[in-house]
Amino acid sequence: MSPTNIAIIGAGLSGLTLALALHRNSIPCTVYEARMAPLDIGGAIMLSPNALRILDTLGAYARIRSQAYEFDHLFFRSAKNELVDSYEFGSERYGYHGLRVYRNVLIRELSAMVTEREIPIQYGKKFLHVVSENESSVTWAFDDGTTEMASCLIGADGIHSRVRKYLYPEMEPxxxxxxxxxxxxxxxxxxxxxxxxxxxxxxxxxxxxxxxxxxxxxxxxxxxxxxxxxxxxxxxxxxxxxxxxxxxxxxxxxxxxxxxxxxxxxxxxxxxxxxxxxxxxVVPKLDRWSSRLGRVAILGDAAHAIPPSAGQGINQAFEDVYTLSLIMAGAGTEMSFNIGLTIWQQRRQERVDKILQLNAQIDKRRMPRSADMDDGSHAPFDLQWLYAPDFDAMVVEWFDF
Ligand SMILES: Cc1cc2nc3c(=O)[nH]c(=O)nc-3n(C[C@H](O)[C@H](O)[C@H](O)COP(=O)(O)OP(=O)(O)OC[C@H]3O[C@@H](n4cnc5c(N)ncnc54)[C@H](O)[C@@H]3O)c2cc1C
Known part of the structure; x- marks a missing residue:
């Protein structure tokens, strides 16, 4: 039984993108944001081809590309300014160059797209706690004293997530x-x-x-x-x-x-x-990203804040969002939505674990080393698995057994 109306807590990058992905699959949703207006913190983020493919599918890539800086490699130099390593972040062979884009540009464009699609966003609504959950719905409270009900509540409320408290009351980042x-x-x-x-x-x-x-x-x-x-x-x-x-x-x-x-x-x-x-x-590795009854789930930083070495923090959040929207749209329909959520979390966690391994390899390569040390550890990474997946096919494969 797939949910029919979704509440998204948080109008950050994950929440807004989830709203667009659900809309693309004709699933109604409402976004609730604690702040009074879209998040406008400075700084740019780096988007890699895996995330850009998703943003392209949702129609956002064309809107941000002209406002972003394109590049293919990150370079690493020693204190003496010698080039010691490079790391690929995009390429035509993955379909996209890497992009550096201001976070507020991305938030502005995604918010505009959500508004154009007439997806409701309610600002000044701070989620407090889940009041009750059963097999078909969840009810929760906001800090203004109001309550709401939906068939599914998704916490896209960042690393200090309150929705996660429902699943893990004691857990702190x-x-x-x-x-x-x-x-x-x-x-x-x-x-x-x-x-x-x-x-x-x-x-x-x-x-x-x-x-x-x-x-x-x-x-x-x-x-x-x-x-x-x-x-x-x-x-x-x-x-x-x-x-x-x-x-x-x-x-x-x-x-x-x-x-x-x-x-x-x-x-x-x-x-x-x-x-x-x-x-x-970082968020300690979580056994599950959804409640036992499957009406409450978390994603993005709320589920797995990732250290920045491979630049995958927000890129992985977009992967969560897109794959979850496919599951909500009915991929693997012959099984219950709850089992679908469990499989989604397991497969997503496997990819996040691979990123964490990649982070560790990258960190190791950044350690000081003598010039004559050539242990092969500076060979280019094979990043095809990271940058070039077909997410629609991937989700079909998850349920193909
Ligand atoms: C200075 C800085 C630089 C960064 N640079 C990079 C980078 O270069 N590359 C990269 O990949 N990542 C970077 N990150 C990390 C990246 O910002 C996060 O991975 C990303 O923002 C996670 O998106 P999210 O939507 O899951 O969470 P968030 O961006 O945290 O969004 C959560 C949203 O939920 C709202 N919210 C929170 N609690 C509630 C509540 N109780 N009720 C209602 N709404 C709520 C918040 O107001 C916010 O709008 C950076 C982070 C910081 C702070």
């Missing part, structure tokens, strides 16, 4: 003891040497990694960012740190003389209004 601080500066400020390829990560064994990644379609702006170990803070603590712009600037400039000149230029002039802070949390 785990801090990875690392954080990133980023800023946006004009590319001209960097005085990029001829032939110096971007995006680049410059790795310094004493000071960690410094990232430079172009944004906007003409690459006229770059994100600069550093990732380092950090002690855990509570939410207020992170907010205080983010509002302490001088601390963030000092963080970006720390030890800068031990980096190549391009980094020194990059941090020479930083607009305090263009700073972001990203503490890296």
């Amino acid at each position: 785990t801090f990875t003891n690392a954080m990133g601080v980023t800023a946006t500066v004009p590319t001209a400020q960097l005085r990029v040497p001829d032939g110096y390829e971007l995006p680049v990560t410059i790795m310094n064994p004493n000071h960690g990694a410094f990232v430079i990644a172009p944004q906007l379609s003409d690459g006229s702006e770059v994100l600069i960012g550093r990732q380092k170990r950090a002690p855990q803070l509570d939410r207020d603590g992170w907010d205080r740190l983010l509002s302490d712009k001088q601390w963030c600037i000092d963080f970006l400039r720390d030890g800068v003389n031990d980096f190549p000149e391009i980094v020194q230029h990059a941090v020479s002039d930083i607009d305090p209004h263009k700073i972001n802070l990203w503490p890296f949390y």
Whole structure:
């Protein structure tokens, strides 16, 4: 019994994309968002071909492409500025170049598409808790005292998900003891040497990694960012740190003389209004992403926040969304929706596990190593499995037994 009307908690990237994917399959849904307006936090995200194929199918790719920076490789350099490695993030052979796009551009376009399709979005509706669930429906409460009912409730409410609390009351995301601080500066400020390829990560064994990644379609702006170990803070603590712009600037400039000149230029002039802070949390591996009765499920960061090494965080959320919409539309119809959800979670978890393995391999390659060390560990990754799947065929295969 597939659900007939879906409630989506969260109008972030996962929630909005799920609304579009369900609409494409003629499944009615309503989106509820705690904020009073679409999320407008700064910073760009990197989209790889697996996610771009999904956004293309939903009609969003054509709307964002002209506003994004296209690239195929991420480059890695030593503290002495020697090119030591590269990692493919897109290519014509996967059908799409990688894209860096501002998160608010993507949110704006997805929100506009949701509105154009007359899918209801209710802002200022903060989900509090599930009131009751049975075989055919779920009822929940908002913090304004109202309750609603739907045949299925999907938590697309991010890493600190409240919907997940219904499935795992005690579970909290785990801090990875690392954080990133980023800023946006004009590319001209960097005085990029001829032939110096971007995006680049410059790795310094004493000071960690410094990232430079172009944004906007003409690459006229770059994100600069550093990732380092950090002690855990509570939410207020992170907010205080983010509002302490001088601390963030000092963080970006720390030890800068031990980096190549391009980094020194990059941090020479930083607009305090263009700073972001990203503490890296992960969600411990969950046994299930849905309730026993199958009327409540979670996806995206709520189910599996992934550390950034392979740049797959949001890309995997789009995979969750698209495959779930196919299951809701009736793939594997001869079995119950509840079993469909279980199979969906198992297969998605297998892919997430593969990404986590890839992250570990990438992290290992980024460790300092002597120049004469050639153990074959720098051979290019085979990323066909990651970037080129046919998700419709994949879902059919999940149920083909
Ligand atoms: C500074 C920064 C930079 C990042 N850069 C990258 C990157 O380059 N590449 C990448 O892949 N990932 C990146 N990430 C991670 C990426 O942003 C997440 O993977 C992605 O946003 C997850 O999308 P989501 O829709 O699942 O959750 P979210 O984006 O967190 O959206 C959740 C939505 O739910 C709403 N919500 C929360 N609680 C409730 C509630 N109780 N009731 C109603 N609504 C609620 C929120 O307001 C929000 O709109 C970055 C994260 C940060 C913070």
